[in-house]
Amino acid sequence: MKIKELAMLIHGVVEGDGDADVTGLSGIETSNAGDLIFATDDEKLGFAEKSGASCVLTSKSTRAAMKPLVRVDNPKLAFLLLYNFMNKPAGREAFTDPSATISVSAKVGNNVWIDAGVRIGGNVSIGDNTIIEANAVIKKNCSIGSFCHIHPNVTLYDNVVLKDRVVLHSGVVLGADGFGYVREKDKIYKFPQLGRVIIENDVEIGANSTIDRGSLGDTVVGAGAKIDNLCQIAHNIKIGKNFIMAAQSGISGSVTIKDNVTMGGQVGIRDNVTIGNNAMIGAQSGVLGDLADGSVVWGTPSKSLIQTKREVIVLGWLTDNFIRIKKLLKGKI
Template identity: 40%
Template sequence: MSDPCFFAPFEPVALATVAEWVTGDLPRGGGEVQVSGVAPLEDASAGDIVFFDNPKYLPVLATTSATACIVARKHADKVPEGVVPLVADQPYKAWAQLLARLYPASMRPVALEGTASGISPHARIDASARLEAGVVVEAGAVVGPEAEIGSGTRIQANAVIGAGVRIGRDCTVGANAVLQHTLVGDRVILHPGVCTGQDGFGFAMGPGGHLKVPQIGRVIIQNDVEIGANTTVDRGANRDTIIGEGTKIDNQVQIGHNVVIGRHCVIVSQVGISGSATLEDYVALGGQTGVRGHVTIGMGAQIAAVSVVEADVPAGARYGGVPAKPVKVWFREIMTLAKLAERGAGSARDKD
């Protein structure tokens, strides 16, 4: 079997140029040294550039065979002789900036089939849909009546754009994604399998059966949002479900009807957000966290992974646990339980 490289190698680049790109400096010199590859610390060889940001990996840094390493100033003296340290204020951020320069094609999902421009003859576009110049529609995609798509946007294979959906410019809609009752801003990335605008889960329950409550709202996705594969966003029941500008959502997240997510939030995989919850700007939710309906998580709050938010969370707070509570309280409870368990185990040993 062949071993393909999905992203083309880059031309060798001098470290002086790299330092300019990431706003870094070279305390030991070496600006004329060139790098021609990137790698993890442990796998790097001559010609590679790496980054170091976690003290846990200091032993690995000491043995790396890389040519250069992006590193914080406080760790620059840990870079071994023969490796050029490139000092940056935030090494991981600098690494991201560097990779974006070296591999620009990786910043958006790549084409899945041969349509480099225009509309595949195997796509189905309703006659009333309006597509600006520069839109790419791959094979098997469907664009419904009165839909509008802005220039520079790519609709990947087998995606479905429902009637009346609006999509802005320079977006990517991944393969098998389905958009209904949705308005999308500019520079939005929806990865494969994303579904937006389907019914929210609304039923008037009773002993004689469950009466379906019509869901008549929309989904609004603002500029620069990225949503991971197989995530679902329900349309609003009587108002809109909103995802704010710059928010990043991981794979397999469920967002219920009427949810309002602020700007620049981070939501990690397998989170479930129940209907009518509100996340203010810059909220971060760890993986597998559940958020109860009708609660508000304040601006800048952080929720630890595998937590359950059952009540409002103040702005800037750090919560965790089931139910979620301030992390200091949560940690104290964990330590108390651990001590009780150890005491119980000790008593059992004494009896034996």
């Protein structure tokens, strides 16, 4: 495709030879002749110029360059849209590996791909164009939508619901029993874990993450959530739209997360709290209470990001001046 043609697709402005050909997309480091790459600032544009690439997507505010440029509002977004345009997923035909074990009561849609060693239990339904990869286990009464992609070695316990376009990476476990016990004298009783896990449209869940079923109600992950690897979502959590959860974070039971919440890595949220819309929680925070809409917090226990940053500075200063502070208290200054 010519540079001027692809520029039209992304509403870009060509600077330089728009008739040159682009044959692929790549990163700056790995680019060769024919590749289109992107550079978000002048420093990266410098690397881009030295690369083998034939065309650079960039923003409207970077400098001029020695290679053909296409200027757009958001070069990273334009790059991914171009990528998606050039890589429309090929329609797969229906396939079931003979080593898969599928209950006779399962209902499988059109063009579903079921790979080797997959186990599908009774009364499971699977929507059209869904892919279930090798050795995944789907237990009974699960409902899986269309265009889902379940990677190898995933486990779905009974009654899990996946809506459409849900992606589960390898090792994900949905619907295991929540961590609910009642202690009475010297004995620990397990509380019934009867609810479901419901995953709304367009959710992607990273490798080896775990989401427990609700105890009496359900655990719900709202549409558009992106959950990274090794995350833990406990029983009866309700998560709103477009949740972002970075790796190794965990949420305790019965928490409510409203819409557009963003969470850094290794965050912990205590049980029974509510996180307001658009809240942002810094990495490694420990959240011990409700957060209002629009909160930006950090630290354990979490406080406003500004306050925690101040506390870090103040503690450093007090430590550097510790001898003087001790003297002052002794009346020696």
